[in-house]
Amino acid sequence: xxxxxxxxxxxxxxxxxxxxxxxxxxxxxxxxxxxxxxxxxxxxxxxxxxxxxxxxxxxxxxxxxxxxxxxxxxxxxxxxxxxxxxxxxxxxxxxxxxxxxxxxxxxxxxxxxxxxxxxxxxxxxxxxxxxxxxxxxxxxxxxxxxxxxxxxxxxxxxxxxxxxxxxxxx
Amino acid sequence: xxxxxxxxxxxxxxxxxxxxxxxxxxxxxxxxxxxxxxxxxxxxxxxxxxxxxxxxxxxxxxxxxxxxxxxxxxxxxxxxxxxxxxxxxxxxxxxxxxxxxxxxxxxxxxxxxxxxxxxxxxxxxxxxxxxxxxxxxxxxxxxxxxxxxxxxxxxxxxxxxxxxxxxxxxxxxxxxxxxxxxxx
Numbered sequence: 001x002x003x004x005x006x007x008x009x010x011x012x013x014x015x016x017x018x019x020x021x022x023x024x025x026x027x028x029x030x031x032x033x034x035x036x037x038x039x040x041x042x043x044x045x046x047x048x049x050x051x052x053x054x055x056x057x058x059x060x061x062x063x064x065x066x067x068x069x070x071x072x073x074x075x076x077x078x079x080x081x082x083x084x085x086x087x088x089x090x091x092x093x094x095x096x097x098x099x100x101x102x103x104x105x106x107x108x109x110x111x112x113x114x115x116x117x118x119x120x121x122x123x124x125x126x127x128x129x130x131x132x133x134x135x136x137x138x139x140x141x142x143x144x145x146x147x148x149x150x151x152x153x154x155x156x157x158x159x160x161x162x163x164x165x166x167x168x169x170x
Numbered sequence: 171x172x173x174x175x176x177x178x179x180x181x182x183x184x185x186x187x188x189x190x191x192x193x194x195x196x197x198x199x200x201x202x203x204x205x206x207x208x209x210x211x212x213x214x215x216x217x218x219x220x221x222x223x224x225x226x227x228x229x230x231x232x233x234x235x236x237x238x239x240x241x242x243x244x245x246x247x248x249x250x251x252x253x254x255x256x257x258x259x260x261x262x263x264x265x266x267x268x269x270x271x272x273x274x275x276x277x278x279x280x281x282x283x284x285x286x287x288x289x290x291x292x293x294x295x296x297x298x299x300x301x302x303x304x305x306x307x308x309x310x311x312x313x314x315x316x317x318x319x320x321x322x323x324x325x326x327x328x329x330x331x332x333x334x335x336x337x338x339x340x341x342x343x344x345x346x347x348x349x350x351x352x353x354x
Binding site for chain 1: 203204205207208212295296298299311313314315319320335338339342343345346349350
């Protein structure tokens with residue numbers, strides 16, 4: 001087996017993700033140039049892939065969609081919960097000097113006054129809770145500009161279906 | 171809101187998007203956002219702003235022509251083919267095709283250490299790949315970065331499988347020789 005053939009086989013093996021044939025393996029063990037081809041190719045591809053993919057990740061982080069902050073449910077609830085805890089504490093302190101053993105829920109209970117206080121009524125079981133927009137867990141959305149473009153194109157209307165044989169020509 | 175889960179395949183999402191589900195199209199967008207721009211940046215145009223514009227245009231075209239996608243090949247390679255057509259158009263019309271320099275001109279060897287082992291060798295790998303002739307660079311990028319199989323690379327490029335395999339081998343050979351020549 002000559003070097004060109006061996007290197008061609010090495011390249012094929014990389015593309016097909018299969019084991020190196022024994023004949024090629026023997027050649028690689030004896031031929032420094034072909035072994036170098038295998039090692040250099042592998043190292044180059046690995047580093048190149050890593051570089052480009054990390055570049056894509058960086059770009060994605062930098063270009064996070066600005067139309068709606070993507071926050072987890074926990075983070076979305078953090079501010080209202082912290083505020084409610086403060087109100088709770090303040091209510092408890094106000095109630096304490098009068099010697100009343102009012103439950104915390106009583107201190108903040110104000111049915112129908114504020115959606116936030118409803119969260120702390122009783123054991124948190126509230127009938128017909130108000131629709132809180134921040135409970136809408138972020139789904140992937142298109143950026144505004146692209147969204148507008150797609151609207152303009154109008155392909156989103158389920159009534160309008162482009163013909164299947166329509167091909168894209170340049 | 172679309173009820174389909176986040177683990178749905180590209181092809182499923184594309185089929186639903188074709189039926190008018192904008193959420194499914196958004197999921198596809200999320201999966202490949204910036205990937206197309208990076209592909210263009212690596213394969214055609216080195217100006218990243220242009221690559222971003224072309225990516226946006228590619229998504230528009232994809233939405234417009236989802237009806238022509240029948241799932242006969244992976245959505246990723248269909249999307250890359252659209253992107254590639256746009257890029258070729260752009261290059262043709264703007265006459266801004268990058269002129270591949272010779273590998274030796276681009277690669278400036280530093281004698282003290284091995285180029286493949288140097289700390290900054292990762293950046294040099296990118297430079298080496300960019301210096302490849304276009305017909306070798308494209309299949310290499312598609313294969314190495316986007317994990318397309320040789321058959322899919324051939325589909326995207328509109329060439330035969332054997333040709334794609336041959337170009338990949340020539341790209342690897344050229345890269346290896348460039349590294350060897352740069353070694354002290």
